[in-house]
Amino acid sequence: SYRWKVPHALALVRKAVVALALSSWLALGGVEFALRITNPPAFEPLDNAGRHNADPDVGHVYKLNHTQVLQSREFRVVWSSNAQGVRAERDFGPKPQGVARVLCVGDSFTACDQVDYPQTWPAVLERCLADELGAGRVEVINAGFPGFGTVNASRWIAKFGAAFEPDIVLLAMTPNDLLENQFPLQYTARDGALVSSASSDADRERHERRSAWWRLAAAVERSHLAERLRRSPNLKRLVGLRPFNHLEAYLVERNEKAQRLYELAEQYLLEARANSQALGASFAVLVIPYSHQLAPLGEGLDPGRFGEHWRAFGAAQGFAVADARESFLAHPAPHTLHWKEDTHCTAEGYALVARTACQLLLEQRDALGLTEALR
Numbered sequence: 001s002y003r004w005k006v007p008h009a010l011a012l013v014r015k016a017v018v019a020l021a022l023s024s025w026l027a028l029g030g031v032e033f034a035l036r037i038t039n040p041p042a043f044e045p046l047d048n049a050g051r052h053n054a055d056p057d058v059g060h061v062y063k064l065n066h067t068q069v070l071q072s073r074e075f076r077v078v079w080s081s082n083a084q085g086v087r088a089e090r091d092f093g094p095k096p097q098g099v100a101r102v103l104c105v106g107d108s109f110t111a112c113d114q115v116d117y118p119q120t121w122p123a124v125l126e127r128c129l130a131d132e133l134g135a136g137r138v139e140v141i142n143a144g145f146p147g148f149g150t151v152n153a154s155r156w157i158a159k160f161g162a163a164f165e166p167d168i169v170l171l172a173m174t175p176n177d178l179l180e181n182q183f184p185l186q187y188t189a190r191d192g193a194l195v196s197s198a199s200s201d202a203d204r205e206r207h208e209r210r211s212a213w214w215r216l217a218a219a220v221e222r223s224h225l226a227e228r229l230r231r232s233p234n235l236k237r238l239v240g241l242r243p244f245n246h247l248e249a250y251l252v253e254r255n256e257k258a259q260r261l262y263e264l265a266e267q268y269l270l271e272a273r274a275n276s277q278a279l280g281a282s283f284a285v286l287v288i289p290y291s292h293q294l295a296p297l298g299e300g301l302d303p304g305r306f307g308e309h310w311r312a313f314g315a316a317q318g319f320a321v322a323d324a325r326e327s328f329l330a331h332p333a334p335h336t337l338h339w340k341e342d343t344h345c346t347a348e349g350y351a352l353v354a355r356t357a358c359q360l361l362l363e364q365r366d367a368l369g370l371t372e373a374l375r
Contacts, residue, residue: 028225035224041073045222048072048113049193051081058155059197060145060189061085074339075114084163087142089117095139095165100373102129102140102361103164103281105153105272106172109288110144112350114339117142119347124354125361132362137374144172146194147187149180150265154272161279167373169276170357171269172286175249175293175306178261181268227341233292244292250301266313273319282368285314286357288345289325291338320368322360327352 006014048070055061062081070077082088095101104110104122112120126140141164143156153171161169180186188197195204210217220226233243244250248258273283287310293303302308307323314321328337328349337349345353365371 032223032225035228039224043071043073043076045073046071049191051079052189052192052194054189057159058145058148058152059185059187060147060194061156061160062087062145063192070113072114072342074342077113077116079113080117085160087111087117087120087144092139092141092164098374099136100138100167100370101165102126102138102168102170103143103157103161103166104140104170104172104286104357105143105148105157105161106286106288107144107148107153107174107177108146109174109344109353110142110172111146112142112144112345113146114342114344115347115350119350120144121345121350121353121357124351125357128354128358129361132358133374138370141166147180149177149184149186150268150272151181151184154268154275155184157272157279158275161275161281166276166279166281168284168361168368168370169272169279169281170284170286170361171272171276172288172353173265173269173310174288175246175290178246178249178258178265181261181264231341231343233298243298246290247301249306250293250297250303252300252302252305262309269310269313270317273317282319284320284360284364284368285310285322286353286360287311287321287323287325288353289323289328291335291343293325294328294334294337320360320364322356324353324356327356 046069048068050068051063051066052060053063062085064081064085065083067078067080070079079087080089083091092101102122102125104125110122112122117123120142122140122142122144126138129138129140130136143160143164145152145156148156150171150173157169157171183197185197187194189195190204209215210221212218248254248261251258254262269285276283287307289303289307293306295303297303304323304325307325311321311323328334331337331348331352336346337352338345361368361370
């Protein structure tokens, strides 16, 4: 209380602390207000839980014939799964004669939850192939699931792939696969929500309490300023944190951990190819870049190293690999290809991914068996 009598020096310190705290809060509030005025959220975020089921082999899958709205501050999407548990606008029955099927398997960058289904890269790929090969000649299936690593994709192909009768399995990879492959069942589903397999009901209760609108933690979570600070590699370096979660993917000189992670990913990639071949399908890989890979990352880091590794590995093992990063770098406005907060691709970015995949399939049509499948 200011009614307490304290030494003059201590009173000055107290006043300085109060003034500093008040001015700091006002300054942060002003910055937050300016960010919201200049870049207002397009939508009020929704709880996007409700569409997942647990699976003992791959961790999680989608509920069948499920529809719901996915909404963040940047986008609003009406999302649907079909009777076979993949994101689609229709079911896939027995494959017609003279029709080829491409099964696209991957993580959230293949699920493309940030855009409507026609703007997902598998849907754009189907239209691209139709322009070149004829309408209805190639069916492309989106088997993307948030949180999947290479290991989850491989297991999903083995368990669920046969139902789609694929001629080609196109596995999409992103740099976070390296870390996630260490934990094959990292995610599961509870009450329709995708959660960590290690989480408990007590963790959920704590999260719900923290999310109350009147709590400081919830205010920080919704803050535009806090979001920008969380995404800043320079700030992370300043406080001694890793500037990127996927640092091992970009190291010019790999340390022991990076080498081990790449070797594990290679093992699962070869398993995915074997599982695809067991279905009678050929196999190819598509590498999708993160937004921070479109700029220099700092000393000792090469943003192109991840894609370069898989192109070389594919050449050595005898399967085709395409890296969409080159197309992203050639775009006149690369900053428009990923969302600012969500970090996944925008519709324009996914269109570039699709064109890269289309070029790969057309250039390798004979080696991949596409020509034969269309007869």
